[in-house]
Amino acid sequence: MNSKIKPSKHHVNTEEHSVFSSRNLWSGFLFGVGLVAFMDEAIFHQLLHWHHFYDKSSTAIGLISDGLFHAFSWFATIASLFLFADLRRRNEWQRARWWGGVLLGAGGFQLYDGTIQHKLMRIHQIRYVENVFVYDLVWNVAAVIMLLIGFSLIFFTMNHKKRRITRSHE
Structure with missing residues (x-):
């Protein structure tokens, strides 16, 4: 008699799922950073x-600094798309988790830019006008909104994953 138990077709390998879940998050995060950096460069610069x-x-x-910043945004975007293509090829792309990563990357980069680079390091401002506060406020509030939505999507996918794993062990 064969002592190996064959997994059902609904069996979820938690270790593999965790790896692909993490890759979805990182692919989305890098894409979000690259996308917002590219948009910042193209629009504002x-x-x-x-x-x-x-x-x-x-x-x-x-x-020169703009060129280096532009190269950085493209490297982040291309790296994310290689990860994305691998996830699609393996049929492991998780839409909500990936989009959560995109929003975390985009919002995180924008908040970093608006607080660290604009205010602490003072390497540039959004716009050189008398009342820059309005620009800073809009910039940073938009970043926080992206972060909140991104965290919500990630939280949703974590709860969804836990339900799926529990269901597979029943």
């Missing part, structure tokens, strides 16, 4: 000319 990534020097240094 290039189209509107509100600031450069580094405004404490000459325009030439500001443009």
